[in-house]
Amino acid sequence: xxxxxxxxxxxxxxxxxxxxxxxxxxxxxxxxxxxxxxxxxxxxxxxxxxxxxxxxxxxxxxxxxxxxxxxxxxxxxxxxxxxxxxxxxxxxxxxxxxxxxxxxxxxxxxxxxxxxxxxxxxxxxxxxxxxxxxxxxxxxxxxxxxxxxxxxxxxxxxxxxxxxxxxxxxxxxxxxxxxxxxxxxxxxxxxxxxxxxxxxxxxxxxxxxxxxxxxxxxxxxxxxxxxxxxxxxxxxxxxxxxxxxxxxxxxxxxxxxxxxxxxxxxxxxxxxxxxxxxxxxxxxxxxxxxxxxxxxxxxxxxxxxxxxxxxxxxxxxxxxxxxxxxxxxxxxxxxxxxxxxxxxxxxxxxxxxxxxxxxxxxxxxxxxxxxxxxxxxxxxxxxxxxxxxxxxxxxxxxxxxxxxxxxxxxxxxxxxxxxxxxxxxxxxxxxxxxxxxxxxxxxxxxxxxxxxxxxxxxxxxx
Numbered sequence: 001x002x003x004x005x006x007x008x009x010x011x012x013x014x015x016x017x018x019x020x021x022x023x024x025x026x027x028x029x030x031x032x033x034x035x036x037x038x039x040x041x042x043x044x045x046x047x048x049x050x051x052x053x054x055x056x057x058x059x060x061x062x063x064x065x066x067x068x069x070x071x072x073x074x075x076x077x078x079x080x081x082x083x084x085x086x087x088x089x090x091x092x093x094x095x096x097x098x099x100x101x102x103x104x105x106x107x108x109x110x111x112x113x114x115x116x117x118x119x120x121x122x123x124x125x126x127x128x129x130x131x132x133x134x135x136x137x138x139x140x141x142x143x144x145x146x147x148x149x150x151x152x153x154x155x156x157x158x159x160x161x162x163x164x165x166x167x168x169x170x171x172x173x174x175x176x177x178x179x180x181x182x183x184x185x186x187x188x189x190x191x192x193x194x195x196x197x198x199x200x201x202x203x204x205x206x207x208x209x210x211x212x213x214x215x216x217x218x219x220x221x222x223x224x225x226x227x228x229x230x231x232x233x234x235x236x237x238x239x240x241x242x243x244x245x246x247x248x249x250x251x252x253x254x255x256x257x258x259x260x261x262x263x264x265x266x267x268x269x270x271x272x273x274x275x276x277x278x279x280x281x282x283x284x285x286x287x288x289x290x291x292x293x294x295x296x297x298x299x300x301x302x303x304x305x306x307x308x309x310x311x312x313x314x315x316x317x318x319x320x321x322x323x324x325x326x327x328x329x330x331x332x333x334x335x336x337x338x339x340x341x342x343x344x345x346x347x348x349x350x351x352x353x354x355x356x357x358x359x360x361x362x363x364x365x366x367x368x369x370x371x372x373x374x375x376x377x378x379x380x381x382x383x384x385x386x387x388x389x390x391x392x393x394x395x396x397x398x399x400x401x402x403x404x405x406x407x408x409x410x411x412x413x414x415x416x417x418x419x420x421x422x423x424x425x426x427x428x429x430x431x432x433x434x435x436x437x438x439x440x441x442x443x444x445x446x447x448x449x450x451x452x453x454x455x456x457x458x459x460x461x462x
Contacts, residue, residue: 028145029304033298046381071259075172079168083250085168086161113131127320130316130319136311137311142302145298145301159285159291166455166458168248171248173447173448181262185440186235193228220422282459283457296361296365296366311340315338380457386452387449393442400439401436404431
C-alpha cells in the first residue's frame with residue numbers, strides 16, 4: 001500500500017508537468033516565413049548561346065566530370081582536402097552546430113539532484129535524496145524561434161562552405177589555365193629570342209662587311225633586349241602562379257606539376273544551361289542569403305515573445321527523514337511544484353523598438369536576398385556572352401597568327417633580296433610574337449569562361 005501511494009503521487013506529479021508542457025507549446029507568436037517574389041525576374045536568359053535544360057544543367061555536373069586533365073583533377077582534390085579557407089568554413093559549421101545544440105537544450109527542463117546524510121537526529125537538516133527541476137516554459141515560442149533562427153544560420157553556414165568550394169574549384173582551374181598560358185608564352189619568347197639572336201649574328205656580319213647600315217644593327221639588338229626583358233617578366237609570373245596554386249591547395253611553395261596544354265583541353269563549350277528560376281535552388285550564395293532571411297524572420301518572433309511574460313516552474317521530488325533507516329518509507333516521500341510569472345511592465349518602449357529593429361533587419365536580409373538573385377542572373381548572362389565571344393575572338397586570332405607567320409616569311413625573303421629594309425622584318429616579327437601571345441591568352445580565357453559559367457550556375461560544390 002505504501003508503494004502504491006508513492007507511485008500514485010509520482011504519476012500525479014508527472015501528469016501535472018506533462019499538461020504544463022502541452023500548454024507551453026500551444027502558443028507561439030511571430031510571423032511565418034514566405035519566400036519573397038523577385039520583381040521582374042526573367043523567365044529565360046537573353047543570350048541564346050546555350051539551350052535551357054533544367055534537368056541537364058552544368059550545375060548538376062561534378063567538377064571532375066568537366067576536366068580530362070589528371071593533373072588538374074589532382075590539384076582540385078588537394079584543394080578540397082587542404083585549403084585553409086575551406087577548413088575554416090567547416091570549423092564555422094561545427095561552431096553553429098554547437099550553438100544550436102545549446103539553444104535547443106533551453107526547450108527542456110534543467111534536472112538535477114541533491115542528497116545529504118546526517119548521522120545525528122538532533123541536526124535541523126534531515127537526511128534527504130531529491131531530484132530537482134527548473135524550467136522556463138517556452139510559452140510564446142521565444143526559444144523555438146531562436147532555435148529556428150540558429151538552424152537556418154547553420155544551414156546558411158553550410159551554403160557558405162559550398163560557396164567556398166565553388167570559388168575554390170573555379171580559382172584553382174583558372175589559375176592552372178593561366179599557368180599553362182605563361183608556360184606557352186615562355187616557349188614563344190625563348191624561340192623569339194633564339195630567332196632574333198640568329199638575326200643579330202647575321203646583321204653583325206653584314207655590318208662588318210659594310211652591307212648594311214648601323215641602323216639595322218641597332219634595331220635588331222634592341223629587339224633581342226626587348227624579348228629578353230619579356231622573358232624575365234614571364235618567369236616571375238610563372239613562379240607567382242605556382243605559389244598561388246600551392247596556397248590554394250594548402251601546400252608549401254614549390255614547383256607545380258603540369259598536365260595538358262590549354263589547347264589540348266577538351267572541356268565542352270556546349271553547356272546546357274538551366275532557367276533563371278533554378279538558380280534559387282542551385283546557387284549556394286542565393287540559398288544561403290535566403291536562409292539568412294529566414295533566420296531574421298524567426299528573430300522577429302523572438303523579439304515579440306520578449307514583450308510577454310515568461311513562466312517558470314520549479315519542482316522537486318524525493319525522500320527526506322531524520323533517520324537514515326526510514327528514508328525510503330512512504331511517509332518520507334516529499335514533492336512540490338511551484339510556478340513563477342515574470343514580465344515587463346514599464347520599459348519605455350524598449351521591447352517595442354526591439355521588434356521594430358528585428359523587422360528592419362529582416363527587411364535588410366530580404367533586400368540582400370533579392371539583390372543576390374539579380375546578381376546571379378547577371379553573372380550567368382555575362383558568362384554566356386564571354387563564352388560565346390571568346391570562342392569567336394579565338395578563331396579570329398588564330399587566323400591573324402597564321403597570317404602573321406606568312407607575313408614574316410615574305411618579309412624575310414624580301415629583305416634577303418634587298419627589296420625592303422630590316423625594319424619591315426622587325427615589324428613582322430613583332431606582329432607574329434604579339435599574335436602568338438594573344439592567341440595563348442585567349443586559349444586560357446576560353447577555359448576560364450567555362451569555369452565562370454560553371455560557377456555562375458552554382459556548380460563546383462557538390
